[in-house]
Amino acid sequence: MADILDLTVLEAHNAKMAGEFSPQEHVEAWFEAAGSDELNAYLWQNDRGAEAAAIEVEQDWNAPIAVKDIFCTEGVPTTAASRILEGYRPPYTATAVRQLIEAGLPILGKTNMDEFAMGSSNENSAYGPVLNPWDRERVPGGSSGGSAAAVAGGLAPWAIGTDTGGSIRQPAAFCGIVGLKPTYGAISRYGMIAFASSLDQCGPLTRTVSDAALLLAMLQGRDPLDSTSVGIEGGVSLPDREDLSGLRFGVPAELARDAVDAGVREVFERTLAKIEELGGEIAEVSLPNAEHGISAYYVIAPAEASSNLARYDGVRYGVRKGGDGDLIEMYETTRSEGFGAEVKRRIMLGTYALSSGYYDAYYGQAQKVRTRIAQDFSGAFADVDFVVTPTAPSVAFELGEKTDDPLAMYLNDFFTVPMSLAGIPAISIPAGLAEPEGGGRQLPVGFQIAAPAFGEQRLLDAAYALEQGIGFDARPGGRDG
Amino acid sequence: MIEREQVLHVARLARLRLSEEEVETMVGELSGILEHVDRIGNLDLEGVEPTSHVVALENVLRPDDAPWQSLPREVALASAPEPSEGAFRVPSPQAE
Numbered sequence: 022m023a024d025i026l027d028l029t030v031l032e033a034h035n036a037k038m039a040g041e042f043s044p045q046e047h048v049e050a051w052f053e054a055a056g057s058d059e060l061n062a063y064l065w066q067n068d069r070g071a072e073a074a075a076i077e078v079e080q081d082w083n084a085p086i087a088v089k090d091i092f093c094t095e096g097v098p099t100t101a102a103s104r105i106l107e108g109y110r111p112p113y114t115a116t117a118v119r120q121l122i123e124a125g126l127p128i129l130g131k132t133n134m135d136e137f138a139m140g141s142s143n144e145n146s147a148y149g150p151v152l153n154p155w156d157r158e159r160v161p162g163g164s165s166g167g168s169a170a171a172v173a174g175g176l177a178p179w180a181i182g183t184d185t186g187g188s189i190r191q192p193a194a195f196c197g198i199v200g201l202k203p204t205y206g207a208i209s210r211y212g213m214i215a216f217a218s219s220l221d222q223c224g225p226l227t228r229t230v231s232d233a234a235l236l237l238a239m240l241q242g243r244d245p246l247d248s249t250s251v252g253i254e255g256g257v258s259l260p261d262r263e264d265l266s267g268l269r270f271g272v273p274a275e276l277a278r279d280a281v282d283a284g285v286r287e288v289f290e291r292t293l294a295k296i297e298e299l300g301g302e303i304a305e306v307s308l309p310n311a312e313h314g315i316s317a318y319y320v321i322a323p324a325e326a327s328s329n330l331a332r333y334d335g336v337r338y339g340v341r342k343g344g345d346g347d348l349i350e351m352y353e354t355t356r357s358e359g360f361g362a363e364v365k366r367r368i369m370l371g372t373y374a375l376s377s378g379y380y381d382a383y384y385g386q387a388q389k390v391r392t393r394i395a396q397d398f399s400g401a402f403a404d405v406d407f408v409v410t411p412t413a414p415s416v417a418f419e420l421g422e423k424t425d426d427p428l429a430m431y432l433n434d435f436f437t438v439p440m441s442l443a444g445i446p447a448i449s450i451p452a453g454l455a456e457p458e459g460g461g462r463q464l465p466v467g468f469q470i471a472a473p474a475f476g477e478q479r480l481l482d483a484a485y486a487l488e489q490g491i492g493f494d495a496r497p498g499g500r501d502g
Numbered sequence: 503m504i505e506r507e508q509v510l511h512v513a514r515l516a517r518l519r520l521s522e523e524e525v526e527t528m529v530g531e532l533s534g535i536l537e538h539v540d541r542i543g544n545l546d547l548e549g550v551e552p553t554s555h556v557v558a559l560e561n562v563l564r565p566d567d568a569p570w571q572s573l574p575r576e577v578a579l580a581s582a583p584e585p586s587e588g589a590f591r592v593p594s595p596q597a598e
Contacts, residue, residue: 109581110581111581112573112577112578112580112581113573204557205556205557206557206559219554219555219556245564246570248559248562249555249557249559249562251557251559313541313542313545315538316538316539316540316541316542317542319535319538319539320539320542327516331517334517335583336582336583336590336592337578337581337582337590338581338582338583339581339583340583341583341584344583344584344593345593346593347593347594347595347596348592348593348594348595349517349595350593351592351593352517353517353518353519354519356516356517356518356519357518357519357520360518362524365518365520365524365528366528366531366532368516368518369509369512369513369516369518369528369532370532370535370536372512372515372516373504373508373512373532373536376511376512376515382543383539383543385552386542386543386545386547387542388552388553388554389545389547389550389551389552389553390542390545390547391552391553391556392550392551392552392553393547393550395553395556427531427534427535428534428535428538431535431538442556443556444556444557474556474557
C-alpha cells in the first residue's frame with residue numbers, strides 16, 4: 022500500500038479512474054496509515070475501521086480526511102485540546118465538516134492542536150505536543166500542528182485546520198506542505214469553536230496546491246447558520262496556470278528589513294528568482310503599518326478570546342470543578358483547573374485590554390491599526406497582484422525553545438498576522454529546505470503569497486504555477502523522522 | 503508596567519483564581535507583552551475608523567420563519583455536568 026500513500030488526492034483520483042486500485046483500497050490504506058501515529062498528531066481516531074468507512078465512499082475521487090479538534094462533530098469527542106472540554110461530545114456537526122461528510126469523505130480522526138488554537142508550536146495542547154515528522158525534536162508549528170504533521174508525516178492525505186493569525190500557514194511551512202487561509206467569510210465558522218471571531222477562518226492543509234483547491238471547493242459557501250459567511254463567488258476550480266507572465270509580485274520593503282534567518286532568506290530570494298524565471302515581475306511595495314500587526318493582533322485576538330471563552334463555566338457542557346462551593350467558587354475552580362497557562366495568559370491580557378479605562382487605549386487603538394493595515398494592502402494591490410513574504414522568520418524550532426518566552430513565540434507570527442487582520446487570503450507553499458540557525462538537519466521553508474479579498478482562484482493559479490516551477494519533492498526522513 | 507494588584511483585579515473579572523506562583527509569572531509576562539503592545543499607543547490615529555469586521559456586510563437578514571429546529575431539550579442537556587429536572591443545575595449564587 023506504500024504506493025497509494027505516496028499519491029496526492031488528485032493523483033489517487035486519476036489512478037482510481039485508471040483502475041489501478043479501488044476506492045476501498047485507497048480508504049483502507051489511509052486508515053491503516055493513520056493508525057500508526059507516532060507523532061501525537063491525532064487526539065481521536067475513527068475506530069469504525071477502514072471497512073466501515075470504505076462503504077461510505079460514494080464518489081471515487083474523495084479521500085479520507087483529518088479534522089482539527091476545534092470543529093464540533095456530533096457524538097465524537099471534541100476538546101479543542103483543552104482539559105475543560107475533556108469528554109465533550111457535541112450534539113451537532115460544524116458546517117465545514119458536514120459538507121465534507123456529505124461529499125463522501127470519511128473522517129480519519131480529530132487532530133491535536135494548541136489549546137483553543139492559541140499557540141504557534143502545538144506545545145500548548147493539554148494532551149501533549151505534536152512532533153515534527155522532519156525532526157522529532159522540533160515543533161510542527163501551530164496551532165494546527167496535528168493537521169500539518171498528519172499530512173506531512175503520511176498519516177492523512179489531507180486535513181482541515183483553522184487560522185486566526187497564521188495557524189494554518191505557519192505549521193504548513195514548518196512541515197513542508199501547503200496551507201491556505203481563505204478570505205474571512207469564505208467558509209462557514211458555524212460549529213468551529215471560537216477563539217477570535219473577527220479573525221478565525223477554516224482552511225485546507227494539503228500536499229499540493231491542486232489538493233488545496235479541491236478541498237476549498239468543497240468547504241466554501243454561504244451558510245445560513247453563519248451570517249458572516251459569504252462564500253467565494255464563482256466557486257473554485259483546479260488551478261492550471263503554467264507560467265506567471267503578466268503577474269506582479271510585491272515584496273514589502275518593511276518586512277524585508279526584519280530579522281529573518283539566513284537559510285530562510287536564501288530560499289526566499291531563490292523563490293523570487295524563480296518567479297521571474299516563470300515570467301512574473303517582482304516589485305517593492307510598502308506596508309508601513311504591518312510592523313504594528315503583532316501589537317494589534319495581540320490586543321484584538323486575546324480581547325475576543327476573553328469574551329468567547331467566558332462560556333466555559335462548568336454549567337452547560339465540559340468539565341465542572343468545585344461544585345460544592347457557591348456559584349462564583351465553582352466558576353473559578355472550573356476555569357482555573359480547566360484552562361492551560363497560555364489560555365489563562367490570553368484571557369488575562371484580553372480582559373485587561375477590555376477593562377474600564379483601558380478599552381480605548383488598547384482595543385480601540387488596535388482596531389484603528391487594523392484599518393491602517395487593511396489600507397496598506399489595498400494600496401499595494403493597486404500596484405501588484407500579490408504580496409509575498411517568507412511564511413515564518415525561521416524553520417521549525419526545537420521543542421521547549423520558546424516556551425518560557427511568550428513574546429518570542431508571538432513574534433514568530435510576524436509575517437502571517439497582517440493578512441489575518443486585513444481578512445485577505447494567503448497561502449504557504451513549500452519552497453525549499455534550509456538548515457536551522459543553530460545547525461542540524463535541513464528543514465522545510467514556506468513561501469507566503471497573499472491576494473486581495475476573495476481572490477482565491479487567482480491565488481491558487483499563481484501558487485500552482487510557482488509550485489510546478491519550484492518542484493519541491495523533499496519528504497520527511499524514515500519513520501523515525 | 504502592570505502591578506500585582508491589577509493582575510488580581512483582572513483575574514477576578516475573568517473568573518480565574520491564580521496561584522501565588524501564577525500571579526508572579528503573570529505580572530512579569532503581561533508587563534513584557536504590554537510593553538511591546540504599547541508601541542501602538544503612540545501612533546497618531548486620530549480620525550481613523552476602527553475596523554471590527556473586514557468584509558463589508560450590511561443587515562444580513564432572513565425571514566422570521568424558523569427554518570431549522572432547535573436542539574431537543576434532552577440533547578442540549580446531555581453534555582451538562584449536572585442536569586436536573588430539565589434544566590442546568592448550578593450551585594447557589596449565595597455564599598453559605
